[in-house]
Amino acid sequence: MKETKILLPEKDIPRRWYNVMADMPNLPAPPLHPATLEPCGPDDLKAIFPMSLIEQEVSTERWVEIPEEVLEIYRLWRPSPLYRARRLEAALNTPARIYYKYEGVSPAGSHKPNTSIPQAYYNKKAGIKRIATETGAGQWGSALALAGRMFGLESTVYMVKVSYHQKPYRRVAMETWGAEVLASPTDRTQSGRKVLEADPESPGSLGIAISEAVEDAAGRVDTNYALGSVLNHVCLHQTVIGQEARKQFEIAGDYPDIIIGCSGGGSNIAGLSFPFLLDKINGRDLRVIAVEPSSCPTLTKGEYRYDFGDLAGLTPYLMMYTLGHDFVPPGIHAGGLRYHGEAPLVSRLFHDGLIEAAAWPQSGVFEAALLFAGTEAIIPAPESAHAIKSAIEEAVTAREEGKERVILLGLSGHGNFDMQAYADYLAGKLADYEYPDEKIREALSRLPVISR
Numbered sequence: 001m002k003e004t005k006i007l008l009p010e011k012d013i014p015r016r017w018y019n020v021m022a023d024m025p026n027l028p029a030p031p032l033h034p035a036t037l038e039p040c041g042p043d044d045l046k047a048i049f050p051m052s053l054i055e056q057e058v059s060t061e062r063w064v065e066i067p068e069e070v071l072e073i074y075r076l077w078r079p080s081p082l083y084r085a086r087r088l089e090a091a092l093n094t095p096a097r098i099y100y101k102y103e104g105v106s107p108a109g110s111h112k113p114n115t116s117i118p119q120a121y122y123n124k125k126a127g128i129k130r131i132a133t134e135t136g137a138g139q140w141g142s143a144l145a146l147a148g149r150m151f152g153l154e155s156t157v158y159m160v161k162v163s164y165h166q167k168p169y170r171r172v173a174m175e176t177w178g179a180e181v182l183a184s185p186t187d188r189t190q191s192g193r194k195v196l197e198a199d200p201e202s203p204g205s206l207g208i209a210i211s212e213a214v215e216d217a218a219g220r221v222d223t224n225y226a227l228g229s230v231l232n233h234v235c236l237h238q239t240v241i242g243q244e245a246r247k248q249f250e251i252a253g254d255y256p257d258i259i260i261g262c263s264g265g266g267s268n269i270a271g272l273s274f275p276f277l278l279d280k281i282n283g284r285d286l287r288v289i290a291v292e293p294s295s296c297p298t299l300t301k302g303e304y305r306y307d308f309g310d311l312a313g314l315t316p317y318l319m320m321y322t323l324g325h326d327f328v329p330p331g332i333h334a335g336g337l338r339y340h341g342e343a344p345l346v347s348r349l350f351h352d353g354l355i356e357a358a359a360w361p362q363s364g365v366f367e368a369a370l371l372f373a374g375t376e377a378i379i380p381a382p383e384s385a386h387a388i389k390s391a392i393e394e395a396v397t398a399r400e401e402g403k404e405r406v407i408l409l410g411l412s413g414h415g416n417f418d419m420q421a422y423a424d425y426l427a428g429k430l431a432d433y434e435y436p437d438e439k440i441r442e443a444l445s446r447l448p449v450i451s452r
């Protein structure tokens with residue numbers, strides 16, 4: 001019998017998170033305090049994060065124990081299945097073996113609860129009562145709302161305005177889990193008011209929503225901030241994905257040649273690939289591809305330098321690939337990929353040639369999503385469909401070269417709340433948008449030059 005799903009028992013949920021910092025050839029440069037330009041210390045971060053997460057942020061220990069209270073909630077949906085995409089392979093007539101690790105089985109529908117749950121747990125333990133955060137597509141906001149509910153924390157979610165209107169049911173899901181949801185930019189924060197003054201019609205962006213959430217958290221002692229991607233501790237929590245996938249590949253008697261995941265702030269590709277990356281660092285022939293939209297081409301067209309993580313400049317300077325923190329990407333449907341920066345860990349590994357990047361316009365991405373839905377049946381999140389597009393391209397190349405290749409695709413979420421995106425695609429209403437190089441250069445020219 002040819003197996004389609006490779007399933008692990010609950011006892012195989014990883015008990016530790018894997019910290020790639022223990023093994024990467026070059027560590028990322030430290031975050032810098034915006035006023036002093038000195039590396040940030042724990043004191044600089046403790047206004048918005050609990051100490052346990054700050055410790056994880058800077059730790060270079062290879063393994064970090066997962067608390068039992070977190071494992072108990074992971075057990076509601078983990079381990080997630082690894083599928084062999086036999087029907088997609090047949091449709092492509094490819095000799096490649098395509099596998100996908102499906103994170104859409106989480107209650108929020110994506111990989112995001114892998115980190116929202118521990119973040120809520122550590123905040124609760126530190127005595128925090130309320131969390132403020134941002135959300136692009138609504139996936140992270142849902143994950144945080146869910147986690148807040150699990151641990152009895154209040155949550156306020158600044159949801160990028162374009163997504164707020166595109167996805168009303170995401171908002172309702174968050175409210176069902178007890179969160180307060182606001183369309184960002186709001187008039188509740190200084191950062192939001194400033195954007196609205198300049199452009200009352202602003203569609204919002206992740207950079208703006210992060211500013212609002214950070215400002216909210218910094219202004220209240222009972223409130224902390226939680227970020228759904230980018231930071232080291234977020235990438236760390238996501239490594240449950242790749243650790244499980246490694247075990248599942250052992251069961252399948254296979255090993256990936258190419259690992260492909262979409263990348264917004266980078267935690268998805270980090271979580272999927274980092275547990276395999278050590279093999280590459282040790283010389284194994286393995287490609288890792290981070291896939292992004294052509295309209296927000298952070299790795300493929302951005303620069304590696306210090307920049308803020310948000311629009312208003314409230315975060316430390318992070319050394320990362322960036323398009324400039326005041327870059328507002330067009331309102332494409334993959335809201336979770338509309339971020340100007342990239343995780344410092346992924347950025348460093350990309351800079352050192354251990355990770356590659358690809359970028360696609362959204363019409364080709366939706367074509368790939370429809371082929372996937374028509375063969376593998378799952379309707380993918382528009383973000384995840386970027387990775388599907390690259391996986392299909394690689395499988396077609398394998399066919400043209402007559403090579404057997406093993407592809408691991410990160411299916412980071414389902415698209416069941418993304419029907420407006422599919423409706424627009426089916427009605428022929430999706431426009432492709434290649435961000436003009438001169439606009440990127442312009443945004444980058446406004447960045448401070450920090451040489452260290």
Ligand SMILES: Cc1ncc(COP(=O)(O)O)c(C=O)c1O
Pocket residue numbers: 110111136137138139140228229230262263264265266267268269335336337381383384412413414
């Ligand atoms: C389904 C899905 N996949 C991927 C991403 C991008 O994730 P990351 O920031 O971890 O790269 C998002 C972000 O919201 C998402 O919702």
